[in-house]
Amino acid sequence: MAPAKRYTLEQVAAHNKEGDLWIVVNNDVYDLSRFADLHPGGAGVLVAPDIAGTDCTAAFFSLHRSDVLAKYAGLKIGHLDVGPADDRQPPYLVPAPGALSPAPHAEPDWLVPSFRSPYYAPSHHALQQAMRHFFDSEVRAEARAHELSGERPTQKLVELMGRPEWAIHQMRMGPGRHLHGLTLPGGVRGEDFDYFHELVVIQEMCRVGAPGYMAGLQAGMVIGLPPVLNFGDDKLKARILPDVFAGKKFISLAISEPHAGSDVQGITTTGTLSPDGKHWIVSGMKKWITNGHFSDHFMTAVRTGPRSLTMMLISRADDEGAVDTRKIKTSYSAAAGTAYVFLEKAKVPVENVMGGEGNGLKVILSNFNHERWVICCRIARYSRLMYEETWKWAHLRKSQGKRLIDHPVVRAKLAKMIYKIDMGQAWLENITYQMTHMSYAEQSTTLAGPMALLKTFLSRAGAEISSDCVQIWGGRGLTQGGMGALVEQFQRTYKVSDSGLAVPRGFGTVVLTRPDTFALQFDSILGGSEEVLADLGVRQAMKRMPQAVL
Numbered sequence: 001m002a003p004a005k006r007y008t009l010e011q012v013a014a015h016n017k018e019g020d021l022w023i024v025v026n027n028d029v030y031d032l033s034r035f036a037d038l039h040p041g042g043a044g045v046l047v048a049p050d051i052a053g054t055d056c057t058a059a060f061f062s063l064h065r066s067d068v069l070a071k072y073a074g075l076k077i078g079h080l081d082v083g084p085a086d087d088r089q090p091p092y093l094v095p096a097p098g099a100l101s102p103a104p105h106a107e108p109d110w111l112v113p114s115f116r117s118p119y120y121a122p123s124h125h126a127l128q129q130a131m132r133h134f135f136d137s138e139v140r141a142e143a144r145a146h147e148l149s150g151e152r153p154t155q156k157l158v159e160l161m162g163r164p165e166w167a168i169h170q171m172r173m174g175p176g177r178h179l180h181g182l183t184l185p186g187g188v189r190g191e192d193f194d195y196f197h198e199l200v201v202i203q204e205m206c207r208v209g210a211p212g213y214m215a216g217l218q219a220g221m222v223i224g225l226p227p228v229l230n231f232g233d234d235k236l237k238a239r240i241l242p243d244v245f246a247g248k249k250f251i252s253l254a255i256s257e258p259h260a261g262s263d264v265q266g267i268t269t270t271g272t273l274s275p276d277g278k279h280w281i282v283s284g285m286k287k288w289i290t291n292g293h294f295s296d297h298f299m300t301a302v303r304t305g306p307r308s309l310t311m312m313l314i315s316r317a318d319d320e321g322a323v324d325t326r327k328i329k330t331s332y333s334a335a336a337g338t339a340y341v342f343l344e345k346a347k348v349p350v351e352n353v354m355g356g357e358g359n360g361l362k363v364i365l366s367n368f369n370h371e372r373w374v375i376c377c378r379i380a381r382y383s384r385l386m387y388e389e390t391w392k393w394a395h396l397r398k399s400q401g402k403r404l405i406d407h408p409v410v411r412a413k414l415a416k417m418i419y420k421i422d423m424g425q426a427w428l429e430n431i432t433y434q435m436t437h438m439s440y441a442e443q444s445t446t447l448a449g450p451m452a453l454l455k456t457f458l459s460r461a462g463a464e465i466s467s468d469c470v471q472i473w474g475g476r477g478l479t480q481g482g483m484g485a486l487v488e489q490f491q492r493t494y495k496v497s498d499s500g501l502a503v504p505r506g507f508g509t510v511v512l513t514r515p516d517t518f519a520l521q522f523d524s525i526l527g528g529s530e531e532v533l534a535d536l537g538v539r540q541a542m543k544r545m546p547q548a549v550l
């Protein structure tokens with residue numbers, strides 16, 4: 001490759017008018033002669049005397065994200081000649097794909113070079129590096145574009161994630177036999193994959209900063225597939241798992257309904273056994289089904305008797321025409337494919353029943369702790385990303401002659417963000433450590449309360465961080481795209497992270513009201529999640545209280 005051309009500032013200055021317009025940004029020279037009329041910020045700003053033909057790096061970075069330079073790399077014609085090669089360090093640091101952020105507190109402590117952690121081994125670091133590189137270079141650009149446009153993730157990308165060398169869909173299902181025999185990114189042995197590895201995958205995904213798009217990227221699988229893994233027989237697993245893990249087929253969890261969003265007892269989707277006993281005939285309607293619009297399979301809660309709820313796998317291909325879906329408009333990105341699912345006498349083979357007839361509640365509840373933990377990993381990382389965005393912005397943006405960071409009121413808000421994100425991550429890692437050392441049954445009894453309180457804390461902290469970020473960003477925190485894009489998205493979508501996978505599917509919190517009945521509360525739509533989960537945490541603690549303590 002020929003060496004890039006080098007220009008002096010004097011040479012650049014000669015191109016300073018409409019039709020012949022060069023500028024310097026971060027030691028690179030751009031020819032904007034033909035782009036000026038297409039510039040989203042207008043041509044006028046570019047031909048202004050303090051911009052045209054000058055090094056306008058500071059002005060540029062106070063108005064654009066560094067992604068803009070990557071997207072418009074074709075406008076670059078060479079480098080600024082700044083003397084000996086050793087001096088050519090650009091004024092603004094744009095981290096390369098895969099790099100750690102140099103901004104303080106932008107990474108959890110275990111990734112800060114001078115910090116030590118008892119939880120993470122070399123294999124966690126190796127996986128983190130591989131995941132960071134993958135998501136920065138393969139996913140970020142598509143994710144941010146589709147978050148705005150509402151397009152679902154491309155099939156090409158979903159299949160790339162499913163390739164054996166990445167196995168990302170498999171890793172998102174957590175530790176287990178489905179990973180055995182695999183060599184995972186970073187050289188991690190499938191048998192060694194633990195909850196900290198899973199945490200790494202989830203948190204690296206979140207860093208891309210596109211919550212609706214990320215929901216479109218197999219979130220339905222994360223909540224819809226566990227019953228197949230935990231209750232499906234070998235034949236069913238062999239039929240369903242390979243294509244889902246390869247990213248060729250999609251699965252959703254289909255529980256919530258328009259009339260029974262918060263109360264599973266009210267589920268009206270009904271199944272009756274066919275006269276030959278070979279099929280369930282299922283009719284009804286589901287709502288808020290994440291990925292539903294493009295899913296091939298639906299893990300569906302079906303009423304099979306007055307007091308009997310049964311989970312069954314309903315596939316479009318099993319009864320073409322009996323399963324239909326329609327997209328629902330949401331406040332988060334349409335990329336999530338949130339949908340209605342209509343079932344019209346769908347014929348479901350009896351072998352597709354999960355965990356036995358009438359055991360639907362057991363199947364649903366079996367994944368609740370894990371699902372809440374996944375949500376905690378997500379909110380913790382999204383909140384940190386919002387802090388990072390705002391911290392960097394506070395250094396770029398000037399107001400009243402000072403940078404925002406030089407105002408005590410802004411620093412006070414950043415301080416609150418930092419202690420919340422670092423506390424949340426530390427608590428999350430402690431709980432994750434307990435998970436790696438407990439049996440599933442032990443986790444259910446011992447960790448349900450702490451997990452509920454952790455999620456309450458993280459979702460409350462996320463709401464407060466989002467609000468403080470918008471205050472600092474001002475109007476840019478309220479307009480889509482551009483500098484404040486991530487903060488704007490988060491204030492509009494953190495309820496999705498808050499209740500995570502629960503909002504789209506309609507349930508978040510299980511409240512055991514009587515031993516034989518239960519209600520599932522919407523997590524954040526009705527605003528009850530924090531209160532309900534906090535109460536669950538306290539009630540779980542009450543169970544552990546001896547009869548009398550003086």
Ligand code: HEM
Pocket residue numbers: 023025030032039040041042045046051056059060063064065068069072075481482483
């Ligand atoms: C390589 C050169 C440039 C490219 C490729 C570029 C591209 C863009 C793009 C894509 C946007 C839309 C918002 C976003 O995605 O961030 C934008 C907005 C804007 N640009 Fe540029 N731009 C360049 C240089 C400049 C320069 C030198 C200035 C003058 C200081 C400028 C001023 C603006 C303004 C005022 C906006 C609107 C910002 C807002 O809505 O807050 N641009 N530019």
